[in-house]
Amino acid sequence: MRRPILTLAAVAALVAAACGGGTATPTTAPASSAPSSAPTTAASSAASPGASPAASAGTSAAPSASGSASNPYPTGDYGTISPLKPAVDLSKVGGAGEGELDIIIWGGYAEDGTNVKEYDWVHPFTDETGCKVNTKVGNTSDEMVTLLRQGSTYDGVSASGDATLRLIANGDVTAIDPTTMPGMGDVAPYLINAPHYVVDGKYYGTPHGWGGNTLLYRSDMVTPAPTSWNVVFDPTAAQPYAGKITAYDSPIYIADAALYLKAHNPELGITDPYELTQPQFDAAVNLLKQQRPWVGKYWSLFSDEIDNFKNGTTIVGTTWPYQFNALKAGGTPVGQVVPTEGMTGWADTWMLSSKAAHPNCMLKWMAWMLTPEVQTQVAEYFGEAPANPKACKYLDATYASYGFKNFCDEFGVNDPSFYNSVAFWKTPLADCAGGGGTCVDYSVWSQKWTEIKG
Amino acid sequence: MRGRLLAFIYRHRSLQLLLLLVPPAGWFGVVYLGSLAVLFVAAFWSLDPLTSAIRHELTLRNFQQLVTDGVYRVVALRTIGIAAIVTVTDVLLAFPLAYYMARYARPRTRAILFVLVLLPLWSSYLVRVYAWRVILAQGGPLEWGLAQVGIPGVAIYPSDLAIPIVFSYIWLPYMILPIYAGLERIPGSLLEASGDLGARPGTTFRRVVLPLVFPAVVAGSIFTFSLTLGDYITPVLVSNSQFIGNVVFDSQGVAGNVPFAAAFAMVPVLVMALYLIVARRLGAFDAL
The missing domain is CATH 3.40.190.10 (Periplasmic binding protein-like II)
Known part of the structure; x- marks a missing residue:
């Protein structure tokens, strides 16, 4: 629904960083x-x-999205960011890896150094787990839903809130056990029970990052x-x-x-x-x-x-x-x-396909993506708030080429009221998301959008 | 054995032709016509409003919506109208240049002009659109230049006017080349004969050159018209207006409504079919 072409981002950001380089x-x-x-x-x-x-x-x-409840899940420790070596034992996450991982992503969510060489959280993952990562960029939430439903081609998806509930309702994704997912305990308290991926107390994935559409x-x-x-x-x-x-x-x-x-x-x-x-x-x-x-x-x-x-x-x-x-x-x-x-x-979530051919590699990927070190790279590369505030240790120190000082304050990571002021994207459903009554569903939204633009 | 086979093929001309044509014709038939057929059938399907799944029953609902919902008429007419404007503009721009190249330019000058006409095609389409955006934008060369001569505040990007300007530039080579080819084929002796019989240059142009080159103009217009009709990137980049392609793209990608996208995509197909029939009447294909 929103993700642009990352190469443009990289160029724009590099230019911006080169011009502005830390003056502000x-x-x-x-x-x-x-x-x-x-x-x-x-x-x-x-x-x-x-x-x-x-x-x-x-x-x-x-x-929505309740605040300060305590978070009972396992936490992680710090590793190193260069070389990228998070302190997490991925061999204990899920079973033995299947050697491959096929995921649907927003452009920029699995950077392997191709666009900007300082950002590579794919090769280190493969080195550690033996899971070779194949990505398919989905341009919109709707495209992602369609791709995932095609069958057992894909193991997981980085879904936004306007796709997650559709996937959960249709049984396209499966719940995970948060007590065995390292790093789940580090997720920001306002995100740990967020309704866009936690349904009936079941966790349908791990949070990735989020951001607000400001003026x-x-x-x-x-x-x-x-x-x-x-x-x-x-x-x-x-x-x-x-x-x-x-x-x-x-x-x-x-x-x-x-x-x-x-x-x-x-x-x-x-x-x-x-x-x-x-x-x-x-x-x-x-x-x-x-x-x-x-x-x-x-x-x-x-x-x-x-x-x-x-x-x-x-x-x-x-x-x-x-x-x-x-x-x-x-x-x-x-x-x-x-x-x-x-x-x-928006708030994005890594979700495990219910028809995944490589579920263990996907679980390892989820744990990997939650570590403060990888979260740092993702947050800075894409420009969004990390789901794991432990990443702020690196982010606030201005990690890499287009880092911003005080990143986590700029992106509202440490401010629950900032998060709570956000009406997160979700799919408009005809049954008002189960709230009773009759609402206008998304297909009408998209038709009317054509009409608005004329 | 191999020699016998080759000899057999050599003796049977029709077999040679068959072997030569089956791969391209098969490709054309299966991939191109096949996908057109799928498109045509899909246009009669519909989307289940509850599950967003495609319902494989034939219905005219999509076409009904196309006709009754005013916005689609506006979008279709805008697309066709701008395609027509671009075509006319390109004819007016291309004709003098092609005429000069075909009848007056020395071989050396002609070669240079050819390179200049083709040069833009060596660069990316996107680069050329973005270049125009810079020219037309606020603070760009055009606004600056006009401000120097006392006409301030002319920023054409973003606006509907920017669409035909950019298209006319991008498709211009596709008009120049056919017209050049058409003009070059007219023997100089014809023009001399016309002059000998007392026709002034204007009359010669009107009654000899124009009728002979007209099929070439129509051939060029097929390029400019159809290319504009099917484009959807330039409108997004330089304006807020939608083309047929944008609505098709959004219906398919954003809304997942493939049947409606297919139905709307039939409109340019029909328009082009009509256009080609008329073009054939006008003799655009006689020279092929």
């Missing part, structure tokens, strides 16, 4: 000081690098700094930026409109932006149709959004933290904020 070292507002109603904003400008606080959580209106703006052109999504949705507030607004080019963006309506049109009674009744859904679609003429350019490749913010084609709209960091490092005056209404986001 923002400090972060501690989570506890973030008030519950007014968001803290992050604004960086070329003129004053280093003066910017990072985005921090702005709302406590948080559903990005050119701090030299959008003043005062926005605190609400109204700069892209409200006719009055958006008027100054008409023609310069950007939006994410995917049906799932309808949830962003629903999230806005949830806060501003309480009479609609929206509780979950992914479970919309027909009137609620129509209101969100109308909001997006109204927004359509103000949109300068929809983005689907994140490198496009970076380009468009650099040259001023678009100056305000939704983003992943990655683009903000890349633009900031490249010297473009941009700010990022978690708006008062909250935000949408």
Whole structure:
């Protein structure tokens, strides 16, 4: 649904890192000081690098994904990151390896040094387990679901929340035993029982990483700094930026409109932006149709959004933290904020196919991907929050070529309220995810998205 | 034994022809026509709204939706309209150059022009689209240049106008080459005869050159029109508008609705079939 072509990412990031190389070292507002109603904003400008606080959580209106329960599962120890040698005994995970592993991934989730040589968590895995890794990149959540259902071709998948429940409901993936999965005890407390992969107390996989879709703006052109999504949705507030607004080019963006309506049109009674009744859904679609003429350019490749913010084609709209960091490092005056209404986001999970031909290799891969060392490489390479906060030890020290100082604060890893302000992507289902009633399902979302764009 | 076999083949001309044509014809028949047939059948299937599984029963629902839902009409007309604009633009741009190359340029100049026309085809399609994006974007050379002469604030990227501009550039070589070939085939003696009989240059062009080269123009237009009709990358990169290909891609990839994608993909197939029938009437294939 969102993953771009990683080679572009690598190039963009390398350029960004080369240009910006560590000049901007923002400090972060501690989570506890973030008030519950007014968001803290992050604004960086070329003129004053280093003066910017990072985005921090702005709302406590948080559903789902419970917080601080203790985590009873096995924890891991530190190993070394260069050479990559996590302190985990993979021979004890699952049974004997089958020598092969076939997985469906988001582009960039299994980097073997081909795109950027410093990042390789595939070859060391094969060296240690003897499992040769074959990957198939899925471009969208729907494509991943289709691929996995093809039969016993694949052993596992890095599924986003808008695919996981579909896979679980259809029996495409199988539960794992968290008590035998090393590193499960290190998973961030807000993720350990998250409903997008834990169903009826069963764990359908291991968390990989997550991120939120924040509001990005050119701090030299959008003043005062926005605190609400109204700069892209409200006719009055958006008027100054008409023609310069950007939006994410995917049906799932309808949830962003629903999230806005949830806060501003309480009479609609929206509780979950992914479970919309027909009137609620129509209101969100109308909001997006109204927004359509103000949109300068929809983005689907994140490198496009970076380009468009650099040259001023678009100056305000939704983003992943990655683009903000890349633009900031490249010297473009941009700010990022978690708006008062909250935000949408993604959380990905490694899941084991119920028809896997190499289940032991897949279990070993899951344990491998949870180690702080591999999580460090993944988080930095892709630009998302690691599921295992132990990775922060390496990440905050600026691990590799395009590392950011204070990575874990920038990406909200240590701030449960940041996580809780995220309405994570999930599949809109006709039965309102079992909540009773009738909701608009995803196929209608995608049809309407075509109609919105015209 | 081997000699006898070869001799046998040598004596039977029709067998030679058969052996030569079976591989390409088989490929064409199975892979190309086969997939077209599958596409055609899939267009009559439908998607189960609950399980998102494909229902293999014939129904006209997809076509009904195509006709009744206004957005698909808009997308189809936009695609066809822009393909037509691109074709006309390319004819107007290509004709003078091809005429110069065929009738006036010395062999050396002609060779250089050929290389220049073909040179863009050596680079990646994406590179050329991105190059145009830079030219048309805010702060790009075009905006800067126009601002210098007192017309500020012209940024064509992103907009619908950018689509035909980029397409016209990208497909231009495919128009120049057929027109050049058509013009080159006209014997100089014909033009001289026309002049001897008292026709002015304008009349000669209108009544001798144009009718003779027209099939070549139509042949070139098949390239520019069909290539534009089937493209879906340029619209995404330079505008917010959707082409037929974008809706097909989204229906298939994002929504997993292969039957609807197949139904909509039939539209350009039908348009091209009509186009080719008309082109045949106009004699585009006579010179083949």
